[in-house]
Amino acid sequence: MTMSKDFEWLEMDVGRAAHTVTTALDYVGVDDRSHGRRVGLICHRIAHHLGWDRDKRHFSLLAGMLHDCGVSSTATHQKLLDEIEWSGAEDHCLRGEFFLSSFEPFNTYKTAVRYHHTRWEELPEDLSEETREFANLIFLADRLDVEYAIFSLSHEKYKILQNKTEVLENLQEFVGSLFSPKIFEAAREAVQRDSFWLELRDEYLDDAIFETLDYSDHKVVLSFDQVEALGELISLIVDAKSPFTHYHSLRVADLAYTISGFLGLSERDRRTLRIAGLLHDVGKLRTPDEILEKPDRLNEDEVSQMRSHPLDSKRVLKAIFPNTPIAKWASEHHEKLDGSGYPFGWQGDQIDKPTRILTIADIFQALCQIRPYRGRLKPEKVISIMEEMVLQGKLDHDIFMLAKANADELYTIAIREGAEIEKKIA
Ligand SMILES: [Fe+2]
Numbered sequence: 001m002t003m004s005k006d007f008e009w010l011e012m013d014v015g016r017a018a019h020t021v022t023t024a025l026d027y028v029g030v031d032d033r034s035h036g037r038r039v040g041l042i043c044h045r046i047a048h049h050l051g052w053d054r055d056k057r058h059f060s061l062l063a064g065m066l067h068d069c070g071v072s073s074t075a076t077h078q079k080l081l082d083e084i085e086w087s088g089a090e091d092h093c094l095r096g097e098f099f100l101s102s103f104e105p106f107n108t109y110k111t112a113v114r115y116h117h118t119r120w121e122e123l124p125e126d127l128s129e130e131t132r133e134f135a136n137l138i139f140l141a142d143r144l145d146v147e148y149a150i151f152s153l154s155h156e157k158y159k160i161l162q163n164k165t166e167v168l169e170n171l172q173e174f175v176g177s178l179f180s181p182k183i184f185e186a187a188r189e190a191v192q193r194d195s196f197w198l199e200l201r202d203e204y205l206d207d208a209i210f211e212t213l214d215y216s217d218h219k220v221v222l223s224f225d226q227v228e229a230l231g232e233l234i235s236l237i238v239d240a241k242s243p244f245t246h247y248h249s250l251r252v253a254d255l256a257y258t259i260s261g262f263l264g265l266s267e268r269d270r271r272t273l274r275i276a277g278l279l280h281d282v283g284k285l286r287t288p289d290e291i292l293e294k295p296d297r298l299n300e301d302e303v304s305q306m307r308s309h310p311l312d313s314k315r316v317l318k319a320i321f322p323n324t325p326i327a328k329w330a331s332e333h334h335e336k337l338d339g340s341g342y343p344f345g346w347q348g349d350q351i352d353k354p355t356r357i358l359t360i361a362d363i364f365q366a367l368c369q370i371r372p373y374r375g376r377l378k379p380e381k382v383i384s385i386m387e388e389m390v391l392q393g394k395l396d397h398d399i400f401m402l403a404k405a406n407a408d409e410l411y412t413i414a415i416r417e418g419a420e421i422e423k424k425i426a
């Protein structure tokens with residue numbers, strides 16, 4: 001548990017954060033979007049048959065979910081799928097280790113992830129028995145999932161239940177060399193259950209993971225610096241989904257932080273709002289790429305799908321940051337004072353000040369962004385469009401006037417390029 005000296009801390013659920021990170025990372029150049037989550041669940045189920053206690057089972061779930069956090073390209077991912085041992089695998093293990101070490105609550109998983117492609121017989125001597133087993137469990141779960149994915153592509157939906165051990169048989173020859181005989185034996189028991197296979201299906205996967213996560217308390221108290229670092233990382237992944245939202249969340253967060261300073265909000269509220277800004281569009285991870293990337297107007301169906309993203313953001317953020325207003329502020333960023341917004345249609349006083357700030361930051365940044373059909377708008381144009389919305393009773397007049405008075409400063413923030421943290425996922 002970490003607490004910075006000036007008590008700028010937040011409560012966060014590490015299990016839910018790991019789930020969000022793996023879901024987000026699965027969108028980075030990876031076609032099979034559930035691999036990370038499935039490997040986590042497979043690890044947990046095999047750990048059960050190893051007789052591991054609750055803490056160790058949960059460790060394996062999180063380490064498994066995060067195991068491929070160093071993969072960022074489709075080409076790498078494809079190689080990892082095609083070849084059981086690939087000389088280039090080392091690279092993503094090292095990157096994963098680096099990524100996990102950069103966020104303290106994930107630091108504990110770094111060594112298991114570092115060695116998740118190392119043969120059982122070649123694991124470094126100086127690793128503890130426990131770490132060797134965690135690393136090898138991930139290795140086996142990873143290969144098992146690859147075999148499972150291949151099997152499910154070529155067979156009918158429930159065929160796997162009649163061939164429960166077939167997937168494992170392909171790995172049999174590597175017992176003792178690649179895989180620990182003890183872990184392999186536990187896997188052989190685990191795959192006998194129907195539920196082992198059914199819960200890997202997309203329609204059950206998240207429920208199974210959440211149910212498992214709920215057995216343990218993963219709440220930790222973190223400094224704002226730590227949470228913001230993770231928030232920035234997730235925001236870059238979300239924004240990378242569409243070429244038109246490059247750095248959008250990061251800049252909305254900075255704008256909201258700056259505007260809330262003009263309004264005299266407390267530092268604690270400002271930084272909480274910055275996190276809400278970083279993650280306000282995290283629900284877009286569920287919006288299909290074709291919609292986010294579509295250069296022309298969306299049709300009615302697409303608009304309807306698009307409009308569900310604030311509720312998805314709410315669900316994710318409520319789970320990661322319980323007992324904070326982050327989910328509320330983030331999920332109301334498309335509400336308008338006249339009730340014309342979505343998804344709740346709140347009006348006037350139903351919308352609090354931080355939410356109003358976030359809404360203005362979001363619109364300001366979006367207007368500053370280049371669109372396929374137009375270049376970057378000038379500050380005066382951005383302000384005049386927003387002024388019109390204030391006159392229509394959609395945006396807060398006082399907050400807007402402060403934004404207008406500081407338009408140049410805000411404009412510079414809104415169009416700033418680049419981010420330090422990007423190195424970590426590059
Ligand atoms: Fe891997």
Ligand SMILES: [Fe+2]
Nearest residue numbers: 035067068142
């Ligand atoms: Fe993997």
Ligand SMILES: [Fe+2]
Nearest residue numbers: 280281333334
């Ligand atoms: Fe949004």
